[in-house]
Amino acid sequence: MSSQGWTPGSLLGAKDAAHANLLTAASASHIKVTLKDDTLGLGARLGRQGEQTGLDAFKGLLGRLNGKSDEELKKDERKLEDVRLARYASLKFPEVRFVRAGLLEHEKEPVSTLVPKEETTKKSKSNEKKRSQPGDDETSSSESDTPARKSKKTKSKSKSKSKKSRSREETDSESSSESKKKKKSKKRKAESEDADKAAEVKKPAVSRERQPMGRQVLxxxxxxxxxxxxxxxxxxxxxxxxxxxxxxxxLTIAIFLTAFFFTCAIPIFWPLLVPYLVYISLFxxxxxxxxxxxxxxxxxxxxxxxxxxxxxxxxxxxxxxxxxxxxxxxxxxxxxxxxxxxxxxxxxxxxxxxxxxxxxxxxxxxxxxxxxxxxxxxxxxxxxxxxxxxxxxxxxxxxxxxxxxxxxxxxxxxxxxxxxxxxxxxxxxxxxxxxxxxxxxxxxxxxxxxxxxxxxxxxxxxxxxxxxxxxxxxxxxxxxxxxxxxxxxxxxxxxxxxxxxxxxxxxxxxxxxxxxxxxxxxxxxxxxxxxxxxxxxxxxxxxxxxxxxxxxxxxxxxxxxxxxxxxx
Structure with a gap:
């Protein structure tokens, strides 16, 4: 269009046309040129969904000209790649379906061996706190209250917190000696808990697989x-x-007996077999x-x-x-x-x-x-x-x-x-x-x-x-x-x-x-x-x-x- 003399901001169409007086400079500001990404050419037909062609890279170039970001283009490329791999797998392995792998039943470790003691103690403490606070359910159910009620609740909470902090400061100044003793006892308990944890880590997880017994060993x-x-x-x-x-x-005895009866079936060997039987039986x-x-x-x-x-x-x-x-x-x-x-x-x-x-x-x-x-x-x-x-x-x-x-x-x-x-x-x-x-x-x-x-x-x-x-x-x-x-x-x-x-x-x-x-x-x-x-x-x-x-x-x-x- 620029080769034909068109410049940005100018009107489209012939200036000597019958409707030229209806076009103004305002209409020229809405004209925008876009290039279609999936255009393969005149008379071309798009393939099936996900089918890749030789103009895929050219589509990305046109997308950049249209203002698409690199992240969007990469997402499109990933989708096409996934479709291509899926088609290849379906053609190569028509009867195979790939699923996520997991552990067998006897390979799963007990839950107690996987969860450390700290998390269990934290969960138990949190549950006790929830039980001790009966108003939690009410606060959770009243989330849809008006902003005025919420502001009142926050103010009352802040007041109660300030009172509690003052009382705690007074009690801390009086019981400083007792707190030191408690800290020492807590340290000893923590050391004993760490030793217990180390012993538990060393213990192997008990397998749930049934051990063979008796004849099953054979x-x-x-x-x-x-x-x-x-x-x-x-x-x-x-x-x-x-x-x-x-x-x-x-089968040695069975083999030699079979050979003996086979020779007995042949009359030519009878003159030899009769004296042989008498000899081994009597003499x-x-x-x-x-x-x-x-x-x-x-x-x-x-x-x-x-x-x-x-x-x-x-x-x-x-x-x-x-x-x-x-x-x-x-x-x-x-x-x-x-x-x-x-x-x-x-x-x-x-x-x-x-x-x-x-x-x-x-x-x-x-x-x-x-x-x-x-x-x-x-x-x-x-x-x-x-x-x-x-x-x-x-x-x-x-x-x-x-x-x-x-x-x-x-x-x-x-x-x-x-x-x-x-x-x-x-x-x-x-x-x-x-x-x-x-x-x-x-x-x-x-x-x-x-x-x-x-x-x-x-x-x-x-x-x-x-x-x-x-x-x-x-x-x-x-x-x-x-x-x-x-x-x-x-x-x-x-x-x-x-x-x-x-x-x-x-x-x-x-x-x-x-x-x-x-x-x-x-x-x-x-x-x-x-x-x-x-x-x-x-x-x-x-x-x-x-x-x-x-x-x-x-x-x-x-x-x-x-x-x-x-x-x-």
Whole structure:
């Protein structure tokens, strides 16, 4: 317009127009030129609300020309930015809605720990003052009074305040000595309150989260094991291999029986199977002869047994070295459900038995009935396992060895037996030992020293039905033990693909501690063995077990629910 000759204060329109005489200089003062902020151009169409275009910065420039402040322009820019972010979030995360975060219920601290004492005392004092002033409600309700009444009230208040101040000055001059004493007492009270506050600050806030009890502790432990399993591929593959080997060992009898029945289904193997069954049932003495001819050091030293022991993990500890010039009877406690610790420590070289006790040939003993199972007996003999019968024990400790009379040989007996497996409850240790003296008599006849062994963690590998809570089930289990020689404990642990139910043992550390040997004087004549000497050796054996428990319970049995019990 200025390029066309228009100047501020001049009239708009042609001067020679028909209505030019109607325009005056006053009309020129109301003319104001404004530039529209959202004008994009001729023929342009505004987008949707909040949609940004390339002329947004130009809009701000036009707004400044129109007199908008920088704060207003920044507010507009913030609104556009919020809309843009909201649109981006709705397109990127269509099903996600972001809300304000807060604390969980058990993470909230009690209110008493958050509010200091000063604020509570102030609030209580203010409440007392309000109660002592009955006219407060009236003054609050009369806020809508006229200004004259308000002025009267203020004057009366000022007069009363002046009277009170005069009376206070008179009383202060008279009771100056008493005020000093009160100040000293107040200081002492303040110091004591500060000390109380400091003590309260040091006290941690009590969490409202419910602490797990009893079996829930085990469940939490298994959940933690599941979280640890979420590791890298290498460690995950190692854990899978450990699980597979332990599963195979747990189902060893079932695997060999399956293989036997499979071969029985093939007629070509019948001429071999019939003589084999007759031999192992009637004529075989390999499990009781004490020759240990079927023992395979190669099979006992395979690397898979170290993988088996690392599943728990298991470890073997000794308190004293044992000279290889003597014989030994290792008494393993407790029996547990399957005695995984006994197999790892004394049935294989996974825990390094030959390195801890060099020169000693140890033989793990099991039920004689296991050597009547086809195919499985060959595997057991190759692992160096023998029968727990009296004949087998005497033959092992009196034949072979460095001197041909059993020197340097040892046997491992799970003294509690099947009866003790019914008492295998987690975090408890109840040993069936009070009337078990047969192994003591065996030690006297063969001249073998007694070596107590305590396995921490054996009872924690499985859960089973408590015999005290289910007496009828316990009676049925004892009936099977008397008639068949073995028990059927109702147990469970974890599975292969789950952590709740299955026959796989829990991943719990096994710490097998070998105690000090108890020397025994040999008496080969059974009729001349003194009963007092048997009782003396038995009591010394029990004392050594109790010493092992007291020495290592705080290290390997931190979650125990009771002390060691010796039952009959």
């Amino acid at each position: 469940r939490a432990r298994h959940i933690a094991q599941k979280k640890r399993a979420m590791l890298d591929d290498k460690s995950l593959n190692e854990r899978r291999l450990q699980t597979f080997i332990v599963l195979c060992h747990t 075989s003495t390999a499990a009781t002869s004490g020759d240990l001819k079927g023992r395979s050091p190669f099979l006992r030293s395979l690397p898979i047994w170290k993988v088996y022991a690392s599943y728990f993990p298991a470890s073997l500890h000794r308190e004293e070295t044992l000279p290889p010039t003597k014989k030994y009877i290792f008494g393993y406690h407790p029996h547990g459900i399957i005695s995984h610790g006994a197999f790892a420590a004394f049935g294989t070289e996974a825990l390094g038995f030959s390195k801890l006790f060099p020169g000693i040939t140890n033989t793990l003993l099991t039920l004689d009935a296991n050597f009547r199972i086809p195919f499985y007996r060959e595997y057991a003999l190759a692992m160096g396992v023998a029968s727990v019968s009296r004949e087998s024990c005497e033959n092992i400790l009196t034949k072979g060895g460095s001197d041909g009379e059993g020197m340097g040989r040892a046997i491992t007996i799970v003294v509690g037996g099947a009866r003790e497996s019914l008492n295998a409850q987690p975090n408890t240790l109840r040993l069936v030992l009070k009337r078990r003296k047969g192994f003591v008599k065996l030690a006297i006849r063969t001249g073998a020293d007694l070596v107590p062994v305590l396995a921490f963690g054996e009872n924690e590998l499985y859960d089973q039905v408590d015999s005290d809570q289910h007496p009828y089930i316990h009676k049925f289990q004892m009936f099977i033990k008397k008639t068949m020689g073995f028990t059927v404990p109702l147990f469970h642990a974890r599975g292969v693909f789950n952590y709740d139910v299955g026959l796989m043992p829990y991943r719990h550390p096994l710490n097998i501690v070998v105690g000090r040997p108890i020397p025994v004087m040999q008496q080969q004549n059974r009729d001349k063995i003194d009963d007092q000497y048997i009782d003396e050796l038995h009591s010394r054996y029990v004392e050594e077990l109790l010493r092992l428990w007291d020495q290592w319970k705080d290290v390997y049995a931190k979650d125990r629910e009771g002390e060691l019990e010796i039952i009959s």
